[in-house]
Amino acid sequence: MDVTVKLTVNGQQKAITTDPRRSLLDVLREDLGLTGPKYACGEGRCGACSVLMDGKRVLSCVTPVSKADNTTIVTIEGLAKDGSLHPVQEAFLEEGAAQCGYCTGGMILTAVALLQENPHPTDRDIAEGMNGNICRCNGYPKIHGAIRRAAEKTKR
């Protein structure tokens, strides 16, 4: 039985009538055309589908859309404000921290949530906080460098 889910996505209010068992990832991608969140494992093991839900990072592939009712979602497409990049995005750009880039949106949003909770992470904090995100290009060193750079930016 379809239900209607109301949510705010990247600042816009949406009402979606659909099967409540569908994943938030599928609804974002297939119904709202937001393809920034990616599918890579579908079981909560890689972080490619990361989005911010009420400011917290969630894995949208294992989040039924019904759970997103009355929430505020930010996808990677909604992170830049008025065309100016979020400091974490800037840091990824400056560091060249993307090879194929398929993991990048998830990495950035996870890092945004991490830095919100812990603005001055140690290297170990970063490795631990990011451990749920896989990069198969294995660009971890530059991703790590970008997060450190972003943390330093906000320090100033």
Next chain:
Amino acid sequence: MTGEVVTKTSETKRSSPSEDSPCEVQLSRRAFVQVVGAGLLITVTEGISFGQRRGSRGVRNVAARLHVNQDGTITVMTGKVEEGQGSRAQLTQAAAEELRVGVAKINLVMADTALVPDDGMTAGSRTTPSTVPAVRQGAAAARELLTRLAAQQWSVDPGALEVRDGTITHKASGKIVRYAQLVQSPEIVEAFQRSSPAEIPLTPASEWGVMGTSVPRPNLRDLVTGAHRYPSDIARPGMLYGKVLRPPAYGARLESIDLSPAEAMEDVVVVREGEFVGFAAPTTFRADEALRAVSETATWSTVSQPSSDELFSHLKQHARSGRPSTRGSLERALADADKVLGATYEVAYVQHAPMEPRAATAEWKDGRLTVWAGIDYPQRIQGDLARALGVPAEQVRVIVPDMGGGFGGKHTGEAAEEAARLAKAAGRPVAVHWTRAEEFTWAYFRPAALIECRGALDREGSLVAWDFTNINAGGAAIDTPYNTANTRILSAGSDSPLRQGAYRCLAATANNFARESFMDELAAAAQSDPLAFRLAHLENPRIRTVLEVAARHFDWPARQKKVTPELGVGLACGTEKNSVVAACVEVGIDRARGEIRVCEVCEAFECGPIQNPANLVSQVQGCIIMGMGPALREAMQFRDGRIRNASFATYRVPRFEDVPKIDVHLVDNPDIPSAGAGETPIIAIAPAIANAVFAATGLRIRSMPIRLPGTNPA
């Protein structure tokens, strides 16, 4: 040759973290490219064979490679794909260098069969040695034609002209003209079509201005904003999502199936063509529901399949004989030697597991098929689709948006064909996105290897005999770079239980793992330092250089002598695809937990003149960490024709916490042509780890993944 260290990079804290094969695609539909008005007009015209050598690679004329637009930008076309290896930046640099313009002026069109020439498969590290020169030739020819036209118009000697930033200047008269002005002349359009990218001398590495610099990926911003559309992101109006019925096991055949549960679902298109059973629905969820409803009704006949537990005996049993390459007299040398050693090494199957699984969107319009897909060779897939769908190749257009990784794993176009079939039946565009489990099961694998080695030393501890047989994995980098008078080297085929294919550096990893591990065993038998033993048998100056560079920066001599409980250092080197690599590593052993931890890696790499240092660093770092996966943990487990670890939960790939301190040293060698760099840096890490584990524990672990005895797959 020079062997100077030019770049020292990336110290990550410990706590922080394809083979190319020729193909004959018949190409009769060509992009007809014309300069009209302000920019580039591309019309696809039937029956025009234009710009490209029919059925072969490369371009016949300059117009097929690039286009100077009237706004001063230049559209450059290539059949190569971007999958994270950096070809977009590199080919952009190549064109900009020879055209004498900034990279911002170049718009690179990649991998669209309607527009681009056939540059071969994106594989085998061929972009750097083949496509970069081809693009440079085209660009240099265009510059030359433009310069000659200016000279002609001004009645001056072309040699008296200077070209910079897309502007041609005659200093003596003060005359100036921009490319954009010149291309308004019909003469130049015609000249581009008439002229082949002939042998115009390319800019030598010593004079590079754009090549050799760290140009970022041109569409990097779209990657960090989520704007870039990957193959799995392509949506078309009215598009449906497809799912395909998979056999429960390899070799299983469909005996019967009841499609009615899916047919009763109003919004679902059900397709059956022989053993192909697929569904298309408005959402992935719905297509999956249809698939599940029908799966339960299917009956299958199965055949027995070997399991991973018996993999190596199976490979051995089915090994085919082959003709070894030999030198000297191996048997005599073995008989006369002071010491003879033998060892057998095993390398498990692994998978590329690119972050983006196979994905394609197909759309039919008036009998013509357009497919957007994540694949490595658009022209080949165009031919494959034409054959599979029964349409002429010129009615098929394949477009490869920059995709989410490949590593040699996307040479085949399964999802493209599935999407095309479903779209045809549905009468609407259909997207097929493989799940991770499908990718892990129905894509292909890096070949497993069983490698048998024998070696012998004389009384002075010199290597006098070398016998090396690789069963199943192939002959990449199988020849030893070490001096030995008597050798026998063989790559023998076998019966592979899994579908196997290309992978970053393919068999070179297995061959180098066995060779470099065995060299360590021989060094130990000769009571020689592993570095000294290698150098004593190594003539290749390039390998010597990287070995010495890595050892020096790692402080090998001191660290090799130092004895610390549960810590050990190891090294390995190698060469493949005309580049050379050496790595020193330190590992820590946690016996209680049965864990091997790589603490530090110092790797030196040389691939000729460096074309893009930042991207090269990314490739080397990526290879090191990717290589740690199959070195320590990754191995396909299978039984009864089923993959038992077809998920990231059960197949553990490297993560942030696994990343050691990594120290990369790029050695620039401007005296030779550049070689590709996306693969070879992977081949030294596994044997270096195995050798370090030996140093720490005294245990020779002769298998990949390298695991302490009594520990289970992670």
